[in-house]
Amino acid sequence: MLTINRDICGYCGCCVAVCPEGALELIDAYLNLEGDCISCGICARACPLGALEVVHEE
Amino acid sequence: MKSNYDILVVGGGPAGALAAKTAAEAGHSVCLIEKRPAIGTPVRCAEGIGKELLKEFIEPDERWISADLQRARIIAPNGATISLDQSRAGNEVGYILDRKVFDRELVWRAAEAGSDVFVKTRAVAPIMENGAVKGAKVISAGKAMDVSADLVIAADGVESKFARWAGLNTTVPLGEMMSCVQYLMTDIPIDPVSTDFYLGREIAPEGYLWVFPKGDRTANVGIGISGRQSRDGTRARDYLDRFVAEHFPGGKIIEHIVGGVSICRPLPCTVADGLMVAGDAARVVDPITGGGIFNAMFTGRMAGQVGSECVSAGTCTKDALMKYDEAWRASYMGKTLERNYKVKDYFITLDDAKLNDLAGSLANINMEEFKVSTLIMELIKRNPKMLLELRALKNSIA
Ligand SMILES: Cc1cc2nc3c(=O)[nH]c(=O)nc-3n(C[C@H](O)[C@H](O)[C@H](O)COP(=O)(O)OP(=O)(O)OC[C@H]3O[C@@H](n4cnc5c(N)ncnc54)[C@H](O)[C@@H]3O)c2cc1C
Ligand code: SF4
Ligand code: SF4
Numbered sequence: 001m002l003t004i005n006r007d008i009c010g011y012c013g014c015c016v017a018v019c020p021e022g023a024l025e026l027i028d029a030y031l032n033l034e035g036d037c038i039s040c041g042i043c044a045r046a047c048p049l050g051a052l053e054v055v056h057e058e
Numbered sequence: 059m060k061s062n063y064d065i066l067v068v069g070g071g072p073a074g075a076l077a078a079k080t081a082a083e084a085g086h087s088v089c090l091i092e093k094r095p096a097i098g099t100p101v102r103c104a105e106g107i108g109k110e111l112l113k114e115f116i117e118p119d120e121r122w123i124s125a126d127l128q129r130a131r132i133i134a135p136n137g138a139t140i141s142l143d144q145s146r147a148g149n150e151v152g153y154i155l156d157r158k159v160f161d162r163e164l165v166w167r168a169a170e171a172g173s174d175v176f177v178k179t180r181a182v183a184p185i186m187e188n189g190a191v192k193g194a195k196v197i198s199a200g201k202a203m204d205v206s207a208d209l210v211i212a213a214d215g216v217e218s219k220f221a222r223w224a225g226l227n228t229t230v231p232l233g234e235m236m237s238c239v240q241y242l243m244t245d246i247p248i249d250p251v252s253t254d255f256y257l258g259r260e261i262a263p264e265g266y267l268w269v270f271p272k273g274d275r276t277a278n279v280g281i282g283i284s285g286r287q288s289r290d291g292t293r294a295r296d297y298l299d300r301f302v303a304e305h306f307p308g309g310k311i312i313e314h315i316v317g318g319v320s321i322c323r324p325l326p327c328t329v330a331d332g333l334m335v336a337g338d339a340a341r342v343v344d345p346i347t348g349g350g351i352f353n354a355m356f357t358g359r360m361a362g363q364v365g366s367e368c369v370s371a372g373t374c375t376k377d378a379l380m381k382y383d384e385a386w387r388a389s390y391m392g393k394t395l396e397r398n399y400k401v402k403d404y405f406i407t408l409d410d411a412k413l414n415d416l417a418g419s420l421a422n423i424n425m426e427e428f429k430v431s432t433l434i435m436e437l438i439k440r441n442p443k444m445l446l447e448l449r450a451l452k453n454s455i456a
Contacts, residue, residue: 012102013217014237014318017230018285026217027180028093029100046285048237048294048316 001055002037002044006030008051015043015052059176059198059205063089064369065362066194066207067173068181068220070097072351073337073358074213075164076115080362081211082171086369089205090165090173091196093180098161102216102317103351104240104270104278105155106253111352112153115359116167122159124272127151128251134417135258135410142423152253154270154278155351164355184210184224184333190375191224191332209374211334211361213354216318218339224330230341233286234322236265236348239294240280242313246306248277256301257413263287264406265348267301279306282319282348284406321345323399328357328386329379336361342386342395345402346430356391398430404451416441 009031016024016031023035024043031051044052063086067078070092078090105124112118130151132140144151169175179198184191185206193206212220222228248254248271256267264284271277281298288294294316302309320341328335336342337354344353364382368374386392408416419440420433438448 010239010314010316011100012238012316012318013215014235014285014316016217016219017228017318017320018232018235020229022219022222022229025219028095028178042232045232045288046235046237046318048239048283048288050290050293050295 001057002033002039003053003055004031004033005051005053008049010049010051012048014046014048018046019043059089059174059179059203060087061203061205063087063174063205063207065089065209065211065365066091066205067211067213068194069213069215069337069339070094070165070175070177071161071213071215071337071354072164073339073354073361074211075161075168076355076358077211077213077336077362077365078168078173078175079164079171080359081366081369082168082173084362084366084370086366088168088173089207090168090175091179091181091198092165092175092177095178097165097177098158100315101157101313102315103157104268104280105157105272106152106268106270106349107155107351108152114352115355116164118153119163122156122163123153124156125154125250125270127153127253127271130253130255131249132417133254133256134414135260136414138414138417138421140417140420140423154253154272156272181214181220184220186224189331191330194220208369209332209334209365211336211358211365212339213336213358213361214339216320216338218335221325221330221333221335221339224333226325226327226330226335228325228339228341230320230322233264233284234320235285236282236319236321237285237288237294238280238282238317238319239298240278240315240317241298241302241311242272242276242315243279243302243306243309244273244276244312246275246277246279246309248275250274257417258410260410261301262297263292267298279309319343319348319350321348321402324387324395328383329376331376332374334361334365334379334382342391344395344398346398346405353391353395356389357386360386394430400453401430401434401451
């Protein structure tokens with residue numbers, strides 16, 4: 001599951017551009033998970049601030 | 059907002075502004091929408107641009123120029139510096155813009171030319187008819203509405219979604235996304251007329267760190283690293299903080315921005331039925347420098363021109379719009395993008411020792427012209443022993 005820490009996010013759009021599923025979207029100045037996320041973690045790697053994390057359920 | 063326009067432009071950055079201005083000047087009804095509440099903010103840019111490149115679009119104005127530069131310096135991992143002075147570089151170096159004001163000026167001019175402009179208005183989906191884009195569903199200050207148009211120009215920047223919604227694959231590979239952080243710092247010792255580029259794996263893996271002056275003791279201090287190098291403890295911000303602690307410990311941070319720069323190849327096709335894609339959304343950023351302001355204005359203007367012709371002719375099919383795709387690829391800009399992509403591919407393979415060697419060989423460089431191709435020719439001339447290795451570079455500028 002992808003978690004977004006909006007207190008850290010700087011609304012840059014890196015994660016939106018690299019997500020292969022087109023699942024993320026910047027709305028106004030707010031990052032949202034809008035589509036189907038496959039928890040691949042690519043967006044978390046791209047984030048320059050560490051605002052995203054994929055948490056795998058046990 | 060009217061519910062029908064000839065051309066709808068999504069995004070109020072340099073690409074969208076130039077597209078809207080050009081199309082409005084051609085006599086069409088144009089609507090430009092921008093999802094943020096204000097044009098130009100927050101800035102996501104280091105704000106550097108070549109003087110001649112800027113002048114192709116607009117006469118420089120001190121209201122939006124923060125610094126008039128005299129040199130660029132490239133600093134190798136061991137500190138060796140290549141200084142490219144305006145006097146020695148032959149032509150001019152560049153400006154640092156104030157994009158908050160600059161972007162507004164561009165949109166202002168689009169409005170003056172006759173475009174309608176709406177901020178706090180975002181496209182949420184294309185309107186599709188028989189596979190062709192025919193406008194967009196928008197939300198304007200909370201109110202949903204349909205805006206139909208013969209043509210939509212998607213100039214929605216790095217986070218572009220519009221072209222993707224219309225069926226184009228715009229995903230940037232992780233390794234070709236520069237993950238960037240920048241501080242606007244004040245009270246720091248800088249050379250106020252030099253743009254400084256720091257290279258090296260320890261400083262900015264597969265990218266670079268920049269210090270771009272915005273005044274006597276003020277500068278944009280930022281970094282871009284490849285997305286594939288970014289992880290816990292080695293994110294862009296971590297590298298920047300280490301640099302700042304070492305070089306500018308007494309400095310004050312008065313702005314903190316993050317941004318993404320794609321350094322992949324441009325989209326394989328930048329048109330579809332009823333749709334053109336321009337600027338960062340088309341992935342036309344220079345893969346070496348990460349500069350995209352000029353390319354955004356260039357593709358925006360060209361999209362406005364070709365789009366206007368197609369609207370006048372009554373046909374906005376992909377075939378008709380292809381003239382835009384072909385024209386920008388064949389242009390000097392398009393060819394530079396292709397060449398610099400290959401050059402970038404070579405440079406990211408270099409370790410710090412090689413970077414030091416190459417930088418050392420360029421000491422006292424005296425360039426006729428401040429150009430990547432000239433720099434490469436000099437590298438090849440001065441490193442005959444590395445000819446085999448530098449062949450890829452040579453081929454890229456052949
Ligand atoms: C840290 C950093 C440093 C940089 N430094 C430089 C530099 O020194 N020199 C240089 O030349 N380039 C630089 N660039 C690149 C440069 O900023 C971009 O190439 C340039 O801004 C691209 O212009 P654009 O019009 O294509 O996109 P943008 O300027 O990003 O504009 C796109 C606009 O579209 C809006 N938008 C997005 N989606 C929607 C929607 N659905 N509806 C309505 N509006 C929407 C966005 O809010 C945005 O305002 C840098 C980039 C970064 C991140
Ligand atoms: S984890 Fe993968 S699929 Fe999910 S939002 Fe991030 S990049 Fe997209
Ligand atoms: S990459 Fe990070 S900072 Fe940028 S929009 Fe995504 S979560 Fe926010």
